[in-house]
Amino acid sequence: NSWVPSEELAHESVVMAYLQSFLWGLLTVKGETETPVTFLEILFTIVLIVVGICLFATIVGNISNLFENLDLERSEFTEKLDSIETFMKQKQLPDDIKTRVKSHFNYLWTRHDSHSSAEEIFDNLPVSLSTDIALYIHRNSLEQIPLLKNCPKQFLSVLVRHLKPTVCAPGESILKSGDIGREMYFLEKGVCTVTDKTGTKIHSVLTSGSFFGEQALLFSQKRTYTVRANTYCDLFVLGKEDFSEILEDFPEFKDRIKKEGMKWIIARIKVFSEEVKENEEFGDAIVRVLEPVTIGKGEYVTKSGDCGDEMWFVSRGVVELRAEDDKTIVKVKTEGDYFGEDALLNEDHKRKRNAVTLEECDLYVLKRQDF
Numbered sequence: 001n002s003w004v005p006s007e008e009l010a011h012e013s014v015v016m017a018y019l020q021s022f023l024w025g026l027l028t029v030k031g032e033t034e035t036p037v038t039f040l041e042i043l044f045t046i047v048l049i050v051v052g053i054c055l056f057a058t059i060v061g062n063i064s065n066l067f068e069n070l071d072l073e074r075s076e077f078t079e080k081l082d083s084i085e086t087f088m089k090q091k092q093l094p095d096d097i098k099t100r101v102k103s104h105f106n107y108l109w110t111r112h113d114s115h116s117s118a119e120e121i122f123d124n125l126p127v128s129l130s131t132d133i134a135l136y137i138h139r140n141s142l143e144q145i146p147l148l149k150n151c152p153k154q155f156l157s158v159l160v161r162h163l164k165p166t167v168c169a170p171g172e173s174i175l176k177s178g179d180i181g182r183e184m185y186f187l188e189k190g191v192c193t194v195t196d197k198t199g200t201k202i203h204s205v206l207t208s209g210s211f212f213g214e215q216a217l218l219f220s221q222k223r224t225y226t227v228r229a230n231t232y233c234d235l236f237v238l239g240k241e242d243f244s245e246i247l248e249d250f251p252e253f254k255d256r257i258k259k260e261g262m263k264w265i266i267a268r269i270k271v272f273s274e275e276v277k278e279n280e281e282f283g284d285a286i287v288r289v290l291e292p293v294t295i296g297k298g299e300y301v302t303k304s305g306d307c308g309d310e311m312w313f314v315s316r317g318v319v320e321l322r323a324e325d326d327k328t329i330v331k332v333k334t335e336g337d338y339f340g341e342d343a344l345l346n347e348d349h350k351r352k353r354n355a356v357t358l359e360e361c362d363l364y365v366l367k368r369q370d371f
Contacts, residue, residue, distance in 0.1 A: 009038060012180055017276075018230040022138075027095065033092060036131065041360065050287070056222070060344075065121060065177030066283070077105075077109055080105075081105055084105070085102075091102070100169055100171075101173075103169060104167070107167070107169070109254065111234075112302060116180075128325075131160060131162075134160040134162050134163065135156060135157055137164065138160050138186065138236070139156065140209070141186050141209055141211055142156055142159070142160075144211070145211060145214055146260065146263075147214055147217070147261065147309055149259075152250065152252060152253060154250075155246065155250050155253055158246050159238070159243070162238060162239070162242040162246070163186065163236040163238055163284055164187075164236065164237045164238075164239075164241075165234065165235070165237075166234075166236070166237055167223050167233065167234055167235070168229040168233045168235065169229065169232060170229055170231055170232060171228065172228065172229050172230065173226060173227070173228050174192065174227045174228065174229060174233070174235070175213055175223050175225070175226060175227040176223060177196065177197030177225055177226045178197060178222055178223060179222065179223050179224060180220050180221070181213055181215065181216030181219075181220065181221060181222070181223050182220060182239060182240045182241075183213060183216055183217075183237050183239045183240060184211065184212065184213035184214045184215075184217055184237075184238050185211065185212055185213050185218055185235050185236070185238075186211045186235060186236040186238070187206055187207070187210045187211065187212075187233060187234075188208060188234045188235060188236060189208050189233065189234040189365060190207075190229060190230070190231045190234060190235075190321075191206070191207055191229075191230040191231050192205070192206040192210070192212075192227050192228065192230060192233060193205055193206070193227070193230055194206060194225055194226070194227050195225065195226050195227075195228065196225060196226070197224075197225070197226060199228070200224055205230075206227070212227055213227075215261070215264055215336070216240055217238065217240055217243045218232070218240075218257070218258065218261040218315075218335070218336070219261065219264075219265075219334075219335040219336025220334065220335050220336070221334075221335065221336040225347060231348055241283055255292065258292075258362075258364075259287045259290060259317050261336075261366075262287050262290060262313055262364060263283040263284070263286075264277075265313055265336055265337075265338055266286050266287070267281050267294065269338060269341060271341050271344065272286065284358055286371075289366065289367075289371075290313070290364040290365070290368035291364065291365050291367075292362065292363070293362075293363045294306050294360065294362055295357050295359050295361050295363060296357065296360055297357055298356065298358050299357050300356055301356070302339075302353070302355040303351060303354055303355075304322075304323075304324045304326075304352060304353055304354050305324070305350055305351060306351045307348070307349065307351075308342075308343030308349050308350065309343055309349075309369070310339055310343060310344075310365050310367045310368065311339070311340045311361060311365070311366045311371075312338060312340050312355070312364070312366075313332060313337075313340045313364040313365075313366070314333050314335055314336065314337045314338065314362075314363055315335065315361075315363060315364055316361060316362040317334075317357060317358070317359050317360060317361030317363075318332060318333070318358040318359055318361070319332070319333040319337075319355050319356065319358070319361060319363075320332055320333075320355070320356050320357075320358055321339060321353045321354070322332065322353060322354040322355075322356060323353060323354075324352070324353075326354050332358075333355075341351075343368060344366065344368050344371045347368070357371055
């Protein structure tokens with residue numbers, strides 16, 4: 001019986017016996033052995049062939065599905081890119097814009113495997129688990145922001161859920177000097193350059209793990225600098241509206257955040273700027289004596305001719321500064337602005353303007369005696 005090992009095999013070494021057995025197995029798979037004769041040999045051969053066919057079909061099917069899925073994703077991407085190119089041709093967009101758009105989508109395709117799968121995983125995870133993952137990824141960057149130092153863990157847990165991913169192409173301006181700021185950015189990957197409004201003077205270079213634009217979370221002020229992407233940049237964005245909503249759920253932390261933001265304003269006021277540069281604790285001391293005040297719409301904060309002994313900071317709302325006739329508008333103060341600083345230095349100072357709220361305003365007052 002050819003299926004039974006020969007007597008000679010029993011006298012061979014272990015290695016040779018194993019090799020001959022392995023060769024017999026390979027030949028059996030190829031169907032090159034003797035035809036089975038006995039009932040057990042026929043049954044064993046049938047089972048082996050059926051199992052082999054099933055395994056082979058399963059493997060080939062899985063590989064086919066894999067390539068089909070890849071081709072499907074690629075075809076969907078190509079179809080979308082074709083529709084965009086058609087749109088750009090119809091609108092007769094310049095060639096440089098067309099090139100930038102194509103480069104942007106090609107970059108999205110090269111990164112879609114890792115990033116899209118991560119986003120899908122986050123979407124399918126429980127909120128608590130996805131929050132823990134996001135907190136682990138972003139915690140180091142968040143804790144570097146002076147505004148968020150020593151803030152409650154619960155606050156950070158809510159905040160990370162509002163971070164939104166975005167991508168910027170090389171040469172694209174992420175922030176522009178003069179624009180009203182309404183969000184801050186976390187740079188996950190890439191390189192950015194911070195310049196003045198002309199774009200000629202470079203202030204700094206930002207790399208992975210950096211952040212910028214945090215003042216916009218508290219004050220809708222004009223940007224004083226421009227941030228431009230040197231490479232493709234993956235960023236996370238936190239909007240002012242989302243941040244404000246979060247603060248409303250943490251009232252004990254809200255006042256502390258607002259006062260921390262006052263330090264930014266104090267540092268750029270001529271009366272305080274030199275002292276702040278020489279003594280970092282000066283700003284903290286000023287913030288500690290600030291008193292919060294809420295004033296209703298249409299009320300006077302200061303009146304022309306009155307003796308002034310306090311300075312005002314606008315935290316929320318709009319205040320209109322008017323001339324003595326109370327009709328001519330001199331300036332409009334919004335979030336992050338201040339007025340009345342001359343009253344801190346001159347005991348006999350008399351107000352030259354009327355300050356009237358155009359809506360309900362949250363203000364901070366600094367009195368001369370505290371200063």
